[in-house]
Amino acid sequence: ARPVRAPRGVELHCKGWRQEAALRMLCNNLDPECGERPDDLVVYGGTGRAARNWECFDAIVRSLLELEDDETLLVQSGKPVGILKTHPWSPRVLIANSNLVPRWADWEHFHELERKGLTMYGQMTAGSWIYIGTQGILQGTYETLASLARQHWGGNLAGRIVVSGGLGGMGGAQPLAVTLNEGVLVCVEVDRARIERRLRTRYLDAMTEDIGEAIRMAGTAAEQKRPLSVGLLGNTAEVLPEMVRMGFIPDVVTDQTSAHDELNGYVPAGVSCEQAAVLRSSDPGRYVEMALDSMAVHCRAVLDMKARGAVAFDYGNNLRAQALKRGVENAFDYPGFVPAYIRPLFCEGEGPFRWVALSGDPEDIAVTDRALMEAFPYKERMVRWLTMAEEKVSHMGLPARICWLGYGEREKAGLIFNDLVRRGRVKAPVVIGRDHLDCGSVASPNRETEGMRDGSDIVADWAVLNALVNVASGASWVAYHDGGGVGIGYALHAGQVTVVDGTDEAGLRAATVLRNDPAMGIIRHADAAYGRAVEVARERAIRIPMINRFT
Amino acid sequence: ARPVRAPRGVELHCKGWRQEAALRMLCNNLDPECGERPDDLVVYGGTGRAARNWECFDAIVRSLLELEDDETLLVQSGKPVGILKTHPWSPRVLIANSNLVPRWADWEHFHELERKGLTMYGQMTAGSWIYIGTQGILQGTYETLASLARQHWGGNLAGRIVVSGGLGGMGGAQPLAVTLNEGVLVCVEVDRARIERRLRTRYLDAMTEDIGEAIRMAGTAAEQKRPLSVGLLGNTAEVLPEMVRMGFIPDVVTDQTSAHDELNGYVPAGVSCEQAAVLRSSDPGRYVEMALDSMAVHCRAVLDMKARGAVAFDYGNNLRAQALKRGVENAFDYPGFVPAYIRPLFCEGEGPFRWVALSGDPEDIAVTDRALMEAFPYKERMVRWLTMAEEKVSHMGLPARICWLGYGEREKAGLIFNDLVRRGRVKAPVVIGRDHLDCGSVASPNRETEGMRDGSDIVADWAVLNALVNVASGASWVAYHDGGGVGIGYALHAGQVTVVDGTDEAGLRAATVLRNDPAMGIIRHADAAYGRAVEVARERAIRIPMINRFT
Ligand SMILES: NC(=O)c1ccc[n+]([C@@H]2O[C@H](COP(=O)([O-])OP(=O)(O)OC[C@H]3O[C@@H](n4cnc5c(N)ncnc54)[C@H](O)[C@@H]3O)[C@@H](O)[C@H]2O)c1
Ligand SMILES: NC(=O)c1ccc[n+]([C@@H]2O[C@H](COP(=O)([O-])OP(=O)(O)OC[C@H]3O[C@@H](n4cnc5c(N)ncnc54)[C@H](O)[C@@H]3O)[C@@H](O)[C@H]2O)c1
Known part of the structure; x- marks a missing residue:
């Protein structure tokens, strides 16, 4: 240090x-x-x-x-x-x-x-x-979401639920950017420390490890048109498909895990943050295979949500191209x-x-x-x-x-x-x-x-x-x-x-x-x-x- | 126009x-x-x-x-x-x-x-x-040979014999580049027209169809430390092994046939220029096989010359990689x-x-x-x-x-x-x-x-x-x-x-x-x-x- x-x-x-x-x-x-x-x-x-x-x-x-x-x-x-x-x-x-x-x-x-x-x-x-720091991305994310809100709902995100992944360096700006636009965010993050850090800086309002609770909290806030951000401890490649299975379709879905980097940026499904660190150095080849497989599952869930009415967009982390490598032919169906x-x-x-x-x-x-x-x-x-x-x-x-x-x-x-x-x-x-x-x-x-x-x-x-x-x-x-x-x-x-x-x-x-x-x-x-x-x-x-x- | x-x-x-x-x-x-x-x-x-x-x-x-x-x-x-x-x-x-x-x-x-x-x-x-214009390639070849001469013989190629192949667009600069360095070149070229063109522009001094004569001319000039370039009508894959068999080992061996292109650039042994043109279009598959076989023979002759004391180097025509494809494991023994x-x-x-x-x-x-x-x-x-x-x-x-x-x-x-x-x-x-x-x-x-x-x-x-x-x-x-x-x-x-x-x-x-x-x-x-x-x-x-x- x-x-x-x-x-x-x-x-x-x-x-x-x-x-x-x-x-x-x-x-x-x-x-x-x-x-x-x-x-x-x-x-x-x-x-x-x-x-x-x-x-x-x-x-x-x-x-x-x-x-x-x-x-x-x-x-x-x-x-x-x-x-x-x-x-x-x-x-x-x-x-x-x-x-x-x-x-x-x-x-x-x-x-x-x-x-x-x-x-x-x-x-x-x-x-x-x-x-x-995160201000740069905060402002960019704020502008992007404001523009999205204008296009789809004429102004703001009040009463709308956004689902995303990643509370890292840039992704950590998502909660505040959504609530500044008066919306509700459920953000899936695999690393507890990242969630806690965003709670401390008050970019993020709440945290849970339970997917059902996250959905309930979001639903209530959206009903009341009350801004809220929830950090959900979990893996996007597990949580998003589960949401689809549960019939929960948000208004907006996007992602800011570091999917662009299959070795250091994305944690495969079924692996904890700590296990990921070990596997990454002990068997990087296998790690990459697993990460790409998970991205395909993740991307398919985004496509499913889109098919059922969510506004889906890619936030520049290359998830679509990674999923395409794994045979998700329609990965680029969302812009x-x-x-x-x-x-x-x-x-x-x-x-x-x-x-x-x-x-x-x-x-x-x-x-x-x-x-x-x-x-x-x-x-x-x-x-x-x-x-x-x-x-x-x-x-x-x-x-x-x-x-x-x-x-x-x-x-x-x-x-x-x-x-x-x-x-x-x-x-x-x-x-x-x-x-x-x-x-x-x-x-x-x-x-x-x-x-x-x-x-x-x-x-x-x-x-x-x-x-x-x-x-x-x-x-x-x-x-x-x-x-x-x-x-x-x-x-x-x-x-x-x-x-x-x-x-x-x-x-x-x-x-x-x-x-x-x-x-x-x-x-x-x-x-x-x-x-x-x-x-x-x-x-x-x-x-x-x-x-x-x-x- | x-x-x-x-x-x-x-x-x-x-x-x-x-x-x-x-x-x-x-x-x-x-x-x-x-x-x-x-x-x-x-x-x-x-x-x-x-x-x-x-x-x-x-x-x-x-x-x-x-x-x-x-x-x-x-x-x-x-x-x-x-x-x-x-x-x-x-x-x-x-x-x-x-x-x-x-x-x-x-x-x-x-x-x-x-x-x-x-x-x-x-x-x-x-x-x-x-x-x-073409002044660039002439000077570049001159410079390469000068650098070689400096490394091995402290300055110039006087009294040294170089053997190479190819008198095409770029290779045609070789004779003048060697004689400018005061050396002697025997350049094997399968196409009579190419040799004659270089004689006309006076880049090349002499021509022969006889390998013995080429060696004698080169030897005499080298003995007298007199610059000389000889175009030898023939195929590198035949002439170089024959030189080795005759016990003739030059001081330097390289090549500028278009070995990088096995269909259009390299003429196989035993085939005249005219026959090559016919075979190339009538049976391109067979042509390529023959060309690659010849390159292996050619490359082995270069390696033999190197083993017996010649300075061997590749002039960027990919001959080594082609020969390696045909099992010449030590093709990259020369740089x-x-x-x-x-x-x-x-x-x-x-x-x-x-x-x-x-x-x-x-x-x-x-x-x-x-x-x-x-x-x-x-x-x-x-x-x-x-x-x-x-x-x-x-x-x-x-x-x-x-x-x-x-x-x-x-x-x-x-x-x-x-x-x-x-x-x-x-x-x-x-x-x-x-x-x-x-x-x-x-x-x-x-x-x-x-x-x-x-x-x-x-x-x-x-x-x-x-x-x-x-x-x-x-x-x-x-x-x-x-x-x-x-x-x-x-x-x-x-x-x-x-x-x-x-x-x-x-x-x-x-x-x-x-x-x-x-x-x-x-x-x-x-x-x-x-x-x-x-x-x-x-x-x-x-x-x-x-x-x-x-x-
Ligand atoms: N301008 C843009 O185009 C833009 C803007 C923001 C972010 N991005 C992209 O978003 C990505 C994230 O950027 P960052 O700086 O926040 O990266 P980061 O590496 O700091 O954070 C990524 C976060 O994702 C988490 N994570 C990884 N795999 C996960 C998984 N399977 N499930 C849940 N969480 C997981 C990590 O724990 C980490 O907290 C990058 O690819 C970045 O390029 C692009
Ligand atoms: N800077 C560099 O890397 C550099 C510089 C010069 C030349 N080169 C390489 O050298 C090669 C020649 O270039 P070029 O422009 O002179 O090509 P070219 O095609 O114009 O000439 C090749 C010559 O080789 C002759 N030839 C083909 N097979 C033969 C054989 N088996 N025996 C004898 N002669 C044969 C052809 O008749 C032709 O005259 C190319 O591969 C080129 O890339 C590379």
């Missing part, structure tokens, strides 16, 4: 704020308040790591401490491998995580390399040092959450804008919250979210906030924050980043790019270009990963983080990044023939040579 | 030399002198294209013509998809070609997308606009050319440095050749190559040159060229680039990264980091591709091109790129535990956080 916590305050340990920000955000990813298993350097999402091992962590810290303002640190799957002299406008850190040559990009080869100490799993914001609820936002350049107060003072976040509400009073959903978040979301690690902003808005917000730093309205520089799940940054045919209108789901040039554009625009650090939520070989994606320290240069760089990064989302969707994206490009004069001209 | 030819001379059509260079190099790739099937936009290597289609080509040209000095054009698999405002230090063009999400990265999915008009094959230097002869160069940061005179005047290349010979008089191999190239290599398209330079040398060469432009010693700016096959830019387990010491053959983070570093360092354009010579899904690689126009800024940018780009090769090989790379990093103060420190 080696607790890590980001330094707070205005004192620099590094030679510039961009290096300092990278240092603090790396540490923050491993803050016990924030990351899932910091002792193993695991931040979230199965085995998403911040650094390959502790030796690498120490070397990254050392490197950041000595890094000059015109130097760039290279990080290869969580290991610092080089320091190069570049120039002041280029990123201070460049990161590539978990990338394999496609023909060999699968878990088997990945794990073999991992055992040899040659790679690590970067997930999305773990290896790119911009994880902000992913992106085409169903998120893509319309992508066409506006909307995405998960997030920021962190390096001062460590929650009041700084309150100041930024108010500034955004002032700047965008017409963004009703954002205002409602920020008001709620200020009240209910406790900070984990460095104080942070997330809200979805579109093209133009992100740039404006960046400049507002830079100005707050300049004027001393916030006490230290602010870090601005985003999830890799964004409008123009990812190629992931089972999630973000599922069912693209032109059939370009598997084209990955866009993710590459996004990484290159963010470097070219002056981001503070840029990352490019294989994997993430859907597992090795199933997604490629880029991330950027930009620091505003109140200087003109920082403002200009932030504005450039925060304009170009979402522009790529609009370009990508316009190229794929989404009419709204073409429209936005025209309205906002985003230049797409074969679609529009502005001369 | 729509002939394209790059503009020549000092007059700008674009708003800056970087845009102009991109424009000219794009056109040059399609120059009928240079590219293979310019009407289909195919430059080389199967279907490696410069642009997705003619409409895209026109749109790229238009975009480059209007592109400002602080704007960046995005090219997605040969289609221009966006123009973004970045900043003066960032690249003018960012290119991503043929990239697919790994799980789907195979020919079947690629061709489906290609039919839909959603992608194109970028090869290495086709889609990244830095192809310079591939990359691990054996190229990797040691990679450990020095050496790679295929190439440049192009935008003036269009061959005299400009002569000036740069002389400048390099003056700057690096101790680089014997390079001097010998440049002297010969000046004499024997005719330009295809814009005048160009290639030679392998190492870490430090590339940077120095870039500054020298910039200075030549500044002083008007060359008439227009010079384009400096390289093949994607380079020390730190590629992940390709069947070629460039075969048999890495630490087992990291399939790790692709390095190619990603290379692309990002080149953007961060100020290259004029940067490309990142899937595919190339080994096919979709089998390799990922990055390329950079930098233009020197005589200004200080261009010099600084070129120096930064040409220092950092090969530095990544040294870093990659040092990380993989190659002692020489670790040494070079120490000698040249290349900072690798977990290997060395310089503070």
Whole structure:
């Protein structure tokens, strides 16, 4: 056990704020308040790591401490491998995580390399040092469910029951996201400790080990249109089929177990959490077989619920593809959450804008919250979210906030924050980043790019270009990963983080990044023939040579 | 038919030399002198294209013509998809070609997308606009043999006899590559027409149909340390075993028949070229059996020669794997050319440095050749190559040159060229680039990264980091591709091109790129535990956080 916590305050340990920000955000990813298993350097999402091992962590810290303002640190799957002299406008850190040559990009080869100490799993914001605890996923899940509620029931989830699985790093946001939408959740989780943790942080309202009790509690609350979340200790591959057998069909069914990772993320039916840990190392081959079999059973139960009237959707954990491997031919009969609820936002350049107060003072976040509400009073959903978040979301690690902003808005917000730093309205520089799940940054045919209108789901040039554009625009650090939520070989994606320290240069760089990064989302969707994206490009004069001209 | 030819001379059509260079190099790739099937936009290597289609080509040209000095054009698999405002230090063009999400990265999915008009094959230097004709393969073969000579005989092949097979598209470079190294070659070729063609272009010195005569000629020349190349009409699977029986063991044995393709590439023993053509279509099954049997015989002869003292290596034609299929258990007892002869160069940061005179005047290349010979008089191999190239290599398209330079040398060469432009010693700016096959830019387990010491053959983070570093360092354009010579899904690689126009800024940018780009090769090989790379990093103060420190 080696607790890590980001330094707070205005004192620099590094030679510039961009290096300092990278240092603090790396540490923050491993803050016990924030990351899932910091002792193993695991931040979230199965085995998403911040650094390959502790030796690498120490070397990254050392490197950041000595890094000059015109130097760039290279990080290869969580290991610092080089320091190069570049120039002041280029990123201070460049990161590539978990990338394999496609023909060999699968878990088997990945794990073999991992055992040899040659790679690590970067997930999305773990290896790119911009994880902000469960708030990120809370907000995303809140938006997704709100969008679902609008489509199916005209506004909220009052009186509706949602069934899901997993209360891990991201899945743990589900209870609060559902109750914030006024609905009822039964969430199946195999690990008692995870349930207890969510009870402690009051994201989750109640716990039971009894399926009948869970159903009764949910039914009563739904009848009374009272928000409620219940953690049900159990295995999804056992509980969901049992619910179907019992004739219990929820209004909504989804899942957030780590089904994308059949060895480390998903516990097979009939196996306890502890037994799973043993079997995983004693007979990994058998473990994987069992896990995949269970996923097939699990997925079939979701399909059964859908057949009997539930709204089913996939929350990006690759359960459908895993089940398909095991012969569940109709696994893809229910949609992913992106085409169903998120893509319309992508066409506006909307995405998960997030920021962190390096001062460590929650009041700084309150100041930024108010500034955004002032700047965008017409963004009703954002205002409602920020008001709620200020009240209910406790900070984990460095104080942070997330809200979805579109093209133009992100740039404006960046400049507002830079100005707050300049004027001393916030006490230290602010870090601005985003999830890799964004409008123009990812190629992931089972999630973000599922069912693209032109059939370009598997084209990955866009993710590459996004990484290159963010470097070219002056981001503070840029990352490019294989994997993430859907597992090795199933997604490629880029991330950027930009620091505003109140200087003109920082403002200009932030504005450039925060304009170009979402522009790529609009370009990508316009190229794929989404009419709204073409429209936005025209309205906002985003230049797409074969679609529009502005001369 | 729509002939394209790059503009020549000092007059700008674009708003800056970087845009102009991109424009000219794009056109040059399609120059009928240079590219293979310019009407289909195919430059080389199967279907490696410069642009997705003619409409895209026109749109790229238009975009480059209007592109400002602080704007960046995005090219997605040969289609221009966006123009973004970045900043003066960032690249003018960012290119991503043929990239697919790994799980789907195979020919079947690629061709489906290609039919839909959603992608194109970028090869290495086709889609990244830095192809310079067949000079590349000649120099690469020369360099491989020079490296072999250095390892075994301290410098050149004088007095040494090489035996090889194949005088086809690439193999036809062997005779000149051997004689440039002052050695003697006996090259067995089954097709008389191929031999005669190489005699006509004077790549090959002599021809015979008699094995005894070939051996006598070779022996005499070797004794006199006189360079000589002899084309021996015959079949490798007959001639090589016969040589062994006769007790003739060459100093070096390799092969460039198209053994990788058992139906269309390799002629079985006992069959003439004409008979082969007939049998191939009348009984392809039998043909393949016979070809594989012959390859086993051929490979055993190579092994016999090796056992009796010859230096044997594979030139990437897959003969070893084919023979292994036929039970030649020890086929892999001799190494591939990359691990054996190229990797040691990679450990020095050496790679295929190439440049192009935008003036269009061959005299400009002569000036740069002389400048390099003056700057690096101790680089014997390079001097010998440049002297010969000046004499024997005719330009295809814009005048160009290639030679392998190492870490430090590339940077120095870039500054020298910039200075030549500044002083008007060359008439227009010079384009400096390289093949994607380079020390730190590629992940390709069947070629460039075969048999890495630490087992990291399939790790692709390095190619990603290379692309990002080149953007961060100020290259004029940067490309990142899937595919190339080994096919979709089998390799990922990055390329950079930098233009020197005589200004200080261009010099600084070129120096930064040409220092950092090969530095990544040294870093990659040092990380993989190659002692020489670790040494070079120490000698040249290349900072690798977990290997060395310089503070
Ligand atoms: N943006 C998105 O697309 C998105 C958002 C949220 C989550 N996800 C996906 O959801 C998954 C979960 O993410 P996470 O960070 O919470 O992962 P995690 O590994 O931290 O948590 C997974 C949880 O599932 C539990 N679990 C595993 N197998 C189970 C089973 N059979 N029955 C019941 N519980 C079981 C584990 O005990 C653990 O608590 C991932 O695949 C992630 O990629 C995607
Ligand atoms: N960088 C690299 O990895 C690299 C470089 C050069 C060549 N290669 C490999 O070398 C091979 C040759 O390339 P190419 O472009 O010259 O191919 P090619 O098909 O144009 O030429 C092959 C030649 O071999 C001759 N041949 C076939 N079978 C024969 C036999 N049994 N005996 C004698 N001659 C025979 C053919 O007549 C033909 O002239 C390919 O497999 C290629 O991939 C690899």
